[in-house]
Amino acid sequence: xxxxxxxxxxxxxxxxxxxxxxxxxxxxxxxxxxxxxxxxxxxxxxxxxxxxxxxxxxxxxxxxxxxxxxxxxxxxxxxxxxxxxxxxxxxxxxxxxxxxxxxxxxxxxxxxxxxxxxxxxxxxxxxxxxxxxxxxxxxxxxxxxxxxxxxxxxxxxxxxxxxxxxxxxxxxxxxxxxxxxxxxxxxxxxxxxxxxxxxxxxxxxxxxxxxxxxxxxxxxxxxxxxxxxxxxxxxxxxxxxxxxxxxxxxxxxxxxxxxxxxxxxxxxxxxxxxxxxxxxxxxxxxxxxxxxxxxxxxxxxxxxxxxxxxxxxxxxxxxxxxxxxxxxxxxxxxxxxxxxxxxxxxxxxxxxxxxxxxxxxxxxxxxxxxxxxxxxxxxxxxxxxxxxxxxxxxxxxxxxxxxxxxxxxxxxxxxxxxxxxxxxxxxxxxxxxxxxxxxxxxxxxxxxxx
Amino acid sequence: xxxxxxxxxxxxxxxxxxxxxxxxxxxxxxxxxxxxxxxxxxxxxxxxxxxxxxxxxxxxxxxxxxxxxxxxxxxxxxxxxxxxxxxxxxx
Numbered sequence: 001x002x003x004x005x006x007x008x009x010x011x012x013x014x015x016x017x018x019x020x021x022x023x024x025x026x027x028x029x030x031x032x033x034x035x036x037x038x039x040x041x042x043x044x045x046x047x048x049x050x051x052x053x054x055x056x057x058x059x060x061x062x063x064x065x066x067x068x069x070x071x072x073x074x075x076x077x078x079x080x081x082x083x084x085x086x087x088x089x090x091x092x093x094x095x096x097x098x099x100x101x102x103x104x105x106x107x108x109x110x111x112x113x114x115x116x117x118x119x120x121x122x123x124x125x126x127x128x129x130x131x132x133x134x135x136x137x138x139x140x141x142x143x144x145x146x147x148x149x150x151x152x153x154x155x156x157x158x159x160x161x162x163x164x165x166x167x168x169x170x171x172x173x174x175x176x177x178x179x180x181x182x183x184x185x186x187x188x189x190x191x192x193x194x195x196x197x198x199x200x201x202x203x204x205x206x207x208x209x210x211x212x213x214x215x216x217x218x219x220x221x222x223x224x225x226x227x228x229x230x231x232x233x234x235x236x237x238x239x240x241x242x243x244x245x246x247x248x249x250x251x252x253x254x255x256x257x258x259x260x261x262x263x264x265x266x267x268x269x270x271x272x273x274x275x276x277x278x279x280x281x282x283x284x285x286x287x288x289x290x291x292x293x294x295x296x297x298x299x300x301x302x303x304x305x306x307x308x309x310x311x312x313x314x315x316x317x318x319x320x321x322x323x324x325x326x327x328x329x330x331x332x333x334x335x336x337x338x339x340x341x342x343x344x345x346x347x348x349x350x351x352x353x354x355x356x357x358x359x360x361x362x363x364x365x366x367x368x369x370x371x372x373x374x375x376x377x378x379x380x381x382x383x384x385x386x387x388x389x390x391x392x393x394x395x396x397x398x399x400x401x402x403x404x405x406x407x408x409x410x411x412x413x414x415x416x417x418x419x420x421x422x423x424x425x426x427x428x429x430x431x432x433x434x435x436x437x438x439x440x441x442x443x444x445x446x447x448x449x450x
Numbered sequence: 451x452x453x454x455x456x457x458x459x460x461x462x463x464x465x466x467x468x469x470x471x472x473x474x475x476x477x478x479x480x481x482x483x484x485x486x487x488x489x490x491x492x493x494x495x496x497x498x499x500x501x502x503x504x505x506x507x508x509x510x511x512x513x514x515x516x517x518x519x520x521x522x523x524x525x526x527x528x529x530x531x532x533x534x535x536x537x538x539x540x541x
Contacts, residue, residue, distance in 0.1 A: 082486060208514035210494075211501050217513075233495055237502045241511075350495065386469075398472035402491045411493035417471035 009122035010152035012038075012069060013198045017117025020175065020203040022059050026221065028203065029059065032117040034066075039118055040106040041067035046097035052076045052089055053185065055101050058206040061184050062194055064104035065130070069123050069148060075130040077185040078141065079352070079410060085141075089133075092140070125149025125318070132187045134281045134352050135410035144187070144281045150318035154284055155195040157302050161275070161288055162196070162227065162250065169273045171249040175201045177222040179209050180229040187281050188254050188351060192229050202227070212241030219270075220245030228272065231255045231351070235266040247271025253291075254279065255351030263291040278339075280353070282323040283314050287337070296336035297329070307331060347376055347387065350412035356387075359405075359413060363389065366404045368396045371424050374415050377438045388441050389415035390424050417441070451479055453526070460530040467503035468496050480527035489525075497523055510536040 015021075017032030041063050045051065051068050053075045055061035068075045076096060078089050090096055123129075129148040133141035166176065178196070182189035196202040205222065209215045215238060219226050228251040230238075235253060239262075248270045253263075254277035263274050278297055279285040287297040299305060306313040312325045326346045329337040346353050359374045372391035391401055398418035405414045425436040453461060453476065461475035464484075473490065482489040485497070500523070501512045510533050512519050522532035 084487075210514035211498065211512040211519075212505070213511040214513050214515060233498065237498050240502050240506060399490070403487055406487045406491040411491070412495070414491060414493075417469065419472060 007149075008125055010125050010148060011122050011199075012066060012120045015197070015199065015201075017115070019201065021197050022062070022204045022206050023177065023222075024059050024206040030115065031197075032115040034059075034063065035118050035120055036115050037063045037106050038066040038070060039120070041104050042070040044103065044106070045071050045073060045099065046103070048073070048095055048097040050074050050076050050093040050096035052078065052086060052093075052096055052098045054078075054081050054086065054098055055104050057101050057104075058180075058184060058193075058204065058208075060101045060104040062197075062204075063106070064099045065184075065194060066198075067104070068099075069127070069129055070121070072127065074128045076133070077130055077190070078133045079135060079186065080141075084407075088140070123148045123152075125152065130190070132185075132190065132281060135354065135413065142281075145320075146187075146284075147318055150284070150316070151191075151195055153302065153316075153318055154191050155199050157300050158192060158285065159196055159200040159202075161300070162200075162202075162252075165250045165273065165275045166225070166227075169249045171225045175203060175224045176227050176249065177203050177205060177224040178227045178229060179205045179215060179218045179222070181209050181215060181234040182229050182231065182255075186351065187284060188277070188279065189229065191284055192252055192277075212237050216241050216244045219248055222246070225249040227252065228270070232258045232262060233350075236262055239265055239269055243269055243271070249273075250275055252277060254285070256348065258291050260291055260295075267292055280323070280325055281351075282325070283316065283319065286314065296332060296334075296338055298336050307337075347413075349386070350410075352410055352412055354409065354413045359387070359409065359415075362405065362408050363391065363401070366393075366396075366401060369393045369401070373424050373432050373437060375432075375434060375437050377434075377441055387413060387415040388437075389418045390421045390437060390440060391418060392423060393420060396420070451481055453478070453480055454530070456534055457526055457530045460533065461526055463503055463507060464490075464500055464526070464529075467499050468492070478526050480530070481525055483524055484526065484529075485523065500529075504533055508533050508537055 013035055015031045019031045020028040021031045021034040022029045045067055051073045053064050055064050065075050078085055125148055127148045128145055129151050130146045132144045135141055178193055180189060180193045184190055184194040193204055197204055205218050207218055209218050226248050228248050230253055251272040251274045253274055258276050267274055274291055276289050276291045277285045278287040286303060287299040289297045302316055304315040307329055312327055314323045328340040330340055331337055346355055363369060363372050363374055370392045372389060374387050374389045377388045401418050402414055419441055425440055426432055457480050461478045465473050465475045484490045485492045504510050522528050
């Protein structure tokens with residue numbers, strides 16, 4: 001991607017106006033219409049440098065996102081959208097305004113004739129396009145700034161990877177329709193669903209695809225070959241739903257390790273080929289693999305990587321600083337990489353990372369908690385990798401602790417079950433062996449449990 | 451508030467589907483909010499898992515496109531009413 005380094009601007013949209021950008025209510029929305037809506041929205045944006053984009057409609061989220069770029073504003077994308085979380089973000093960015101569906105919605109054109117494609121400016125690659133937030137250990141979410149240059153490079157890299165996957169799936173070249181269970185305000189969804197239609201023959205289905213029936217119906221309704229963007233949790237849920245009316249060309253999966261058995265079952269059920277991604281909020285998608293063909297990861301050439309005992313350091317042309325990750329990899333002879341594990345206490349759930357040390361520190365701060373430990377049990381639940389907790393808190397109920405944790409952390413990190421115990425098992429050195437914690441968790445029927 | 455027999459059955463389904471070992475199904479207030487910081491403090495993944503369990507048990511399927519779905523998931527009482535209405539509508 002050396003050629004990108006020299007460019008100081010990148011087009012906002014690089015597609016022909018009549019191509020489909022999105023599908024809403026089963027009707028295509030042309031690229032020209034999207035461009036017109038983004039330009040109109042840009043004129044209506046609040047006069048603030050920071051825009052908290054909380055549009056819930058997928059199409060309008062995109063309109064507001066691109067409008068902010070046109071207007072030289074920064075999209076603030078919180079992972080939590082509770083009023084408490086939004087108020088905290090507004091206090092942190094006093095010169096910010098909230099942009100919701102009603103701000104982004106612009107009147108439909110009066111005539112039915114196709115909109116001419118308006119001229120869209122190129123955007124400075126150094127412009128800060130978005131700050132994606134993930135839950136923070138000290139209570140305040142962690143900001144991950146993304147420049148337009150980085151996002152623009154990502155859309156080119158991702159489209160190349162997706163093109164290869166589509167070719168391998170035998171999909172004829174041409175338009176593909178994307179259905180996503182992942183919201184566009186999470187980095188994974190932003191990279192793979194929001195940005196691709198701006199440079200590639202990809203159109204996005206904007207109907208909510210959350211419950212299995214929604215996903216299956218939407219996939220079946222598309223006349224173009226489909227790409228599903230999803231997570232292991234959703235894939236597992238889809239196994240229990242009817243098959244879509246038509247096979248899915250490619251399924252992209254990220255946020256948590258995908259069990260190879262689940263991958264194989266999902267490929268059969270959906271008639272698809274799965275492309276699994278590895279990445280982090282600090283950078284974005286870093287690597288991909290075919291989970292039914294092997295466990296080795298191929299990193300994108302775009303990144304300069306340094307591997308060590310302690311983890312992985314990532315550099316890239318558009319990244320201001322290098323990023324250190326706790327994931328350890330082994331380099332194989334063929335240039336691919338085997339994941340070895342994490343070198344610290346970082347847990348990854350639902351695509352988000354959190355430190356167990358921080359979680360435990362917050363647990364012990366809860367009034368009424370005398371001692372306790374949050375940990376990832378040895379045996380994990382079939383559907384998710386929830387944390388568990390053993391807590392010494394004679395006057396509290398597990399629900400009190402769950403609520404107190406939910407106030408401070410992303411719900412993904414709120415432990416469950418939370419077991420009230422008389423004492424936490426420690427060995428002579430004061431350490432808490434994972435095996436003992438897990439067996440204590442499994443030992444039911446202690447009268448203090450409820 | 452006391453649970454109806456249908457609400458008790460739904461409460462057991464929720465507790466089992468979500469592995470809420472520390473929650474007594476009989477203690478879930480039918481009118482208490484289940485999601486967010488309140489009540490059971492459930493999240494969207496829990497909603498997905500509850501939906502899958504309900505589809506298996508009652509063959510009732512949820513759609514996020516329907517306005518009624520959000521309301522249905524608010525409380526144990528709403529969820530039970532929604533599912534029972536769908537089930538009875540088939541008879």
